[in-house]
Amino acid sequence: MFSSIYALWFLFAGIALIMLGNGLQGTLLGVRAGLEGFMTVETGLIMSAYYLGFLLGSVATSRIVKKVGHIRTFAALASVASAMVLMHSVFTNPSAWFVIRIGTGFCFAGLAVVTESWLNYYSTNKMRGWLFSIYMVVQLSGLAAGQFLLNLSDPGGYSLFILISILVSLAVVPILLTSTPGPVIAEFTKVGIKKLYEISPLGLVGTFGVGIAHGSFLGMGAVYAQMAGFAQDQVAAFMATLIFGGVVLQLPIGRLSDHLDRRTVLTGVSFLATVSALVCLAVGETSITALFIFTFLFGGLSLSLYSLCVSHTNDYLQPDQMVMASGSLTLVVGVGACLGPLTVSAAMRWLGPGGFFIYLALIHGAIAGFAVYRVFMRKAVPLEDQNPFIPLTSRVTPVAAVVVPETIEAEETQSKP
Template sequence: MTAPAQTPATTISAAWSLWALLLGVGLLMLGNGLQGSLLGVRAAEEAFGNTVTGLVMSAYFVGFLAGSTLTPRKLRQVGHIRVFAALASITSVAILVHVLFIDPWVWAAMRLVTGFAYAGLYVVTESWLNGHAGNHLRGRLLAFYMVISYLGMGGGQLLLNVADPSGVVLFLIVSILMSLALVPILLSYTPQPDISQPEAMSLRRLYRLAPLGTLGCLLTGIANGSVFGMGAVFATGSGLAVDQVAAFMGAFILGGALLQWPLGKLSDKTDRRVVIVAVAALATVLSLVGLLLGRGDALPLTLLGVLLGGTTLTLYSLLLACANDALTPSQTLAASSSLVLALGIGAILGPLTTGLLMDAIGPDGFLWDLALIHAAIVVFGGYCLVRRPATDVEEHGHYVAVPAGTAPLGATWVEEAASEPTQLEFELSEPPTEAPPNGSAG
């Protein structure tokens, strides 16, 4: 199954030719946004405890790592449509098991399965998008996909108000959304690209080439895992009602969507590391300010969610661009999966560390966790600014906004497929030393 010979000429034509895929993604993200908050609220109602809830939520990211690793092989064997349909079906079943068995061990197993399936769905979607558009459209098409992803996740938070989380209706709605996501894909013709698996780059070597991008992805993974795994638990523990919890989580995602492009464009025009340090510093301050807010007061917490989302959820894209600035094109392809691995490892740790802190000091543990993580980014970013030379603005890679909850692996596989380099070509294309090209600052 190969991509069509003629690629679309405009972003609109590219998006229209993939309307079935994008509609399916929108439905999947609606379900994903709803189930994340739903499980956090329901776990609090069932008195799982913050540490146990953190472990349950972390299982999602363990599955996520496995799914992002194993899906490419299955894609080559059976193609995009079959893999998409199978994984979406798995998510539809997994959410129903949650309501059949109210047990943290069962929930952890199902979260692992759900993480595995969603990682695969992101891989399928992003490789599909990248393979369908030429270089002149790829960034804009991915941005269009980003908007759909954020709108879906934000809309899913609002669906928490449709029914009582203590019942079964919301679980059924998630399952219905997952199942409906299959319909447009299976009943329409959507051209599929060819892909091949990229060659890997170890995290150790990637850290030597792009230290801030690599360690920053690990740290921001912890923050993102905390937000999506324990944000609803924090809001519930702060005395917010169900509709207010939904508004708080939706505000987080809205803030991330609003500030992605402005911060990305700013980082294209100056030393990207300065923008990263400034954003992380602002997130640290906002987290500490949140400690001063009264619990049970929805409006200040929701406003805090917008501002924190605009800083926390935008760092991942900035760090990806920062890492790419320090790499050659062939290294960029090989490094993508390692950066996602760093993000995934951090995301596994996020709910666990937050849960432990919340058990120790209460809901404020959520904000302390975010403050400490972003403070660490500030400190290490400042160290890189002092010790490593800056990249010329003219040598910056092109910034592409990426949803914090997804794995940007697609570009790696599709661009690899276009050139199909051998292992020898990879080795010959790399610089003889581990120094970043052009004196860049990683």
């Protein structure tokens, strides 16, 4: 395992730097939008634009890689992303930021496509599950750690934008220093939404709901904290706590789902996330310590749901269907993430900062309710027929999804006598 990790050090180093910059950028823009006097709904549109760009980049980057290769694609997209970060501080109006965020999302998706295809190609079937677990931890840890960089300077100035640009630019260095040749990107084929719903209604509906939820709190969490009157360091700590919960809780929840009816686990996790959001709403104005404790719990529960939905869907698929279905689910979660910031911003404008957690409670409650409904509509998959849980974040691209199901099939084949 350690030799595989060492061989791919350049990928993990690049990913860590990218996610540090990405984590800081999302929170910085939410805070800066408030300082610039943007309306809450305008900020929601800006945050939705990132996920729209990410969705487009997830699909389009493979064609660019085929023409110019992995390293050139990575370097070009990182350079453009670095420049776009600086453009936020030059053009401080909602329309410009909307366009810039689409471009930023496209670039970050392209960077993810390159790193995930490299990770897939050079990891063995035996080690791929571990490597994806490490990838998930590096992603979320970098995203969480990036929040604390907000405390290094005044968000109303230029310094933090320059810092993000530096981090994104430095991410190219490990990639350029490697002598490992770039892999061939595997194609993914989508399953029609109607067909996917027929196969796994809970998997599809749950994935869409998860996309809305994750887009909402990752995109607008900093705006909520600012509206609630948090100091700058508290905004950073709030967002970091939310994300770090996913680092800690995703694997234990996933392992639990391997030993129980996955629908039961999905229902329980969604219900507990709903309760956690409501507790956050109740204690938000009275105890910041209690708020952070339940924010950690909420983040860990919610960020585990995407992997649960994908794993649940795979339980009802034949091995040759998994690749196509996983590619479709990444696009479904992307569409949900595009809608999340816009819709939660409307709730916050109508209900105030409390609308943030009310909205998140409603989304997770709806997922839990639909999961309960599906329990009574279909027999559970026998535990021995369930596929192993694979930790993923809702920010993976279809390229990552291509190989994950193949890994399950390969590992099952190898385990047979």
